[in-house]
Amino acid sequence: MSKAGWIRTVxxxxxxxxxxxxxxxxxxxxxxxxxxxxxxxALVHTLQSDEIGMxxxxxxxxVAIAMSxxxxxxxxxxxxxxxxxxxxxxxxxxLAAYYAIPHFAFYPLLIVIFxxxxxxxxxxxxxxxxxxxxxxxxAGLDRVPRVLLKTARIHRLSLLQxxxxxxxxxxxxxxxxxxxxxxxxxxxxxxxxxxxxxxxxIGHEIAFxxxxxxxxxxxxxxxxxxxIVTTFNMAVFAWERRMLRRRGA
Amino acid sequence: MAxxxxxxxxxxxxxxxxxxxxxxxxxxxxxxxxxxxxxxxGPLSLDLRAGEFFSVxxxxxxxxxxxxxVLAGLAVPSAGTVEFEGKRVLGEVPDGVGVVFQEDxxxxxxxxxxxxxxxxxxxxxxxxxxxxxxxxxxxxxGLRDFRRAYxxxxxxxxxxxxxIARTLVLQPRLILLDEPFGALDQQTRLLMGxxxxxxxxxxxxxxLLITHALDEANLLSDRIGVMSARPGVFIDIVxxxxxxxRDSRLAxxxxxxxxxxxxxxxxxxxxxxxxxxxTAAAAR
Ligand SMILES: Nc1ncnc2c1ncn2[C@@H]1O[C@H](COP(=O)(O)OP(=O)(O)OP(=O)(O)O)[C@@H](O)[C@H]1O
Ligand SMILES: [Mg+2]
Numbered sequence: 202m203s204k205a206g207w208i209r210t211v212x213x214x215x216x217x218x219x220x221x222x223x224x225x226x227x228x229x230x231x232x233x234x235x236x237x238x239x240x241x242x243a244l245v246h247t248l249q250s251d252e253i254g255m256x257x258x259x260x261x262x263x264v265a266i267a268m269s270x271x272x273x274x275x276x277x278x279x280x281x282x283x284x285x286x287x288x289x290x291x292x293x294x295x296l297a298a299y300y301a302i303p304h305f306a307f308y309p310l311l312i313v314i315f316x317x318x319x320x321x322x323x324x325x326x327x328x329x330x331x332x333x334x335x336x337x338x339x340a341g342l343d344r345v346p347r348v349l350l351k352t353a354r355i356h357r358l359s360l361l362q363x364x365x366x367x368x369x370x371x372x373x374x375x376x377x378x379x380x381x382x383x384x385x386x387x388x389x390x391x392x393x394x395x396x397x398x399x400x401x402x403i404g405h406e407i408a409f410x411x412x413x414x415x416x417x418x419x420x421x422x423x424x425x426x427x428x429i430v431t432t433f434n435m436a437v438f439a440w441e442r443r444m445l446r447r448r449g450a
Numbered sequence: 451m452a453x454x455x456x457x458x459x460x461x462x463x464x465x466x467x468x469x470x471x472x473x474x475x476x477x478x479x480x481x482x483x484x485x486x487x488x489x490x491x492g493p494l495s496l497d498l499r500a501g502e503f504f505s506v507x508x509x510x511x512x513x514x515x516x517x518x519x520v521l522a523g524l525a526v527p528s529a530g531t532v533e534f535e536g537k538r539v540l541g542e543v544p545d546g547v548g549v550v551f552q553e554d555x556x557x558x559x560x561x562x563x564x565x566x567x568x569x570x571x572x573x574x575x576x577x578x579x580x581x582x583x584x585x586x587x588x589x590x591x592g593l594r595d596f597r598r599a600y601x602x603x604x605x606x607x608x609x610x611x612x613x614i615a616r617t618l619v620l621q622p623r624l625i626l627l628d629e630p631f632g633a634l635d636q637q638t639r640l641l642m643g644x645x646x647x648x649x650x651x652x653x654x655x656x657x658l659l660i661t662h663a664l665d666e667a668n669l670l671s672d673r674i675g676v677m678s679a680r681p682g683v684f685i686d687i688v689x690x691x692x693x694x695x696r697d698s699r700l701a702x703x704x705x706x707x708x709x710x711x712x713x714x715x716x717x718x719x720x721x722x723x724x725x726x727x728x729t730a731a732a733a734r
Pocket of ligand 1: 479488489490508509510511512513514515516517552680
């Protein structure tokens with residue numbers, strides 16, 4: 202393991218250990234936080250229960266749909282806005298102010314429009330995640346050095362070849378970072394939406410446990426969400442590293 | 451301004467085979483937010499003879515790179531016409547023109563090998579021929595030990611060599627080079643200059659080289675165009691008369707210095723003018 206890796210592990214283990222001791226000695230009451238070991242046991246117990254699989258399925262399928270929509274849609278919209286200057290001029294004020302809007306305040310409205318199924322959740326998460334992808338795609342395409350586009354012309358590439366062989370590879374690092382954001386925002390959008398108003402999903406289960414003072418189950422589920430998101434992020438991260446290493450970075 | 455109108459004496463009398471022709475070309479960059487329009491170049495005329503080595507020297511910002519863009523068909527002249535091999539150049543790069551830019555234009559996501567082969571892939575050239583040309587260009591540019599490296603692992607001068615190799619594999623008939631050795635040390639420059647001369651002799655391509663090194667222009671060229679401060683026009687075109695079979699040892703010749711001196715005598719005033727130090731300083 203690298204030195205940084207060691208430091209990271211030591212800090213993590215120390216923090217978890219400190220929390221364990223604080224909870225065991227009663228310095229932190231169980232009504233506030235339960236000990237990590239209790240969380241893990243509760244998680245094992247929860248995972249063995251029958252309905253958790255259903256909740257997990259609901260959450261993950263909503264995330265998967267929102268993620269795909271926001272990545273594909275965000276890329277296409279970002280590309281078009283970059284290509285057509287007057288569209289960009291028309292929409293860039295909205296984009297700039299977009300993340301200043303408290304999206305979740307509109308969730309009740311989405312429920313009124315789309316009903317109580319998974320649809321409003323998917324719409325909310327997609328709206329939340331897509332703009333990050335749009336902005337990253339535009340930033341990436343903006344920053345393609347002009348001399349590379351000139352080089353494409355020197356090689357007499359057609360428009361499609363230019364886009365495929367020069368523009369997109371040159372913009373790839375930015376587009377990738379937008380993709381990572383879109384993944385994270387999709388998770389946040391779905392789980393937070395479930396938390397506010399939903400009848401199923403992991404977020405709903407956390408809120409339900411909270412409302413019933415079931416701290417063990419609540420922390421177990423939070424731990425679970427953390428584990429899922431971390432695993433997913435690490436996979437994306439590893440993939441990005443592989444791509445970037447191909448540039449000798 | 452009018453004092454600079456000691457214009458280019460392009461000899462129309464002896465009309466050798468003209469490879470490319472600029473006729474009354476100007477280039478004006480349109481005004482942009484907060485900036486007035488910039489008259490970057492011309493009006494300027496030039497006949498590039500087939501197979502000659504022509505260098506352009508001039509003060510920074512005088513429009514040399516703009517001239518190259520216009521000649522390559524990368525920029526449309528605001529007035530005047532450009533011809534290559536008898537055909538008008540109009541907003542498209544003609545087949546047979548190779549360009550090496552002043553800036554680093556290597557593709558960071560490709561290895562040296564793939565960078566060099568970039569223009570040959572999907573070009574209809576067969577694999578064995580691609581390999582032959584890439585091997586040659588990479589060897590020629592001294593990149594043999596770095597074939598699988600990425601540009602981020604190379605020095606600035608090496609990246610520029612990658613770009614030169616990438617141009618060579620296309621076997622252009624007109625090669626435009628914009629300060630290709632700018633990032634190289636003096637010794638390497640001299641050697642690369644010799645290699646460039648060898649290549650030029652072997653391929654019989656026409657070469658237009660932009661450089662800020664007067665000795666280099668002198669050594670390499672059949673003719674040297676000296677440009678005025680912006681908007682750049684040719685204030686002198688020096689015919690060196692060097693033998694075709696030359697190399698860096700040319701610098702030992704007694705008449706070598708005279709050419710460099712002549713270039714400098716034209717350039718000194720223009721360089722001062724380009725630095726905005728006015729005509730008073732230039733006149734001293
Ligand atoms: N894209 C552009 N838009 C507006 N003005 C430009 C643009 N490119 C160049 N210019 C202007 O045109 C003039 C000539 O530029 P150019 O790059 O041709 O000079 P140069 O002779 O190549 O300079 P250097 O020796 O420093 O490379 C400069 O004054 C520059 O400000
Ligand atoms: Mg230049």
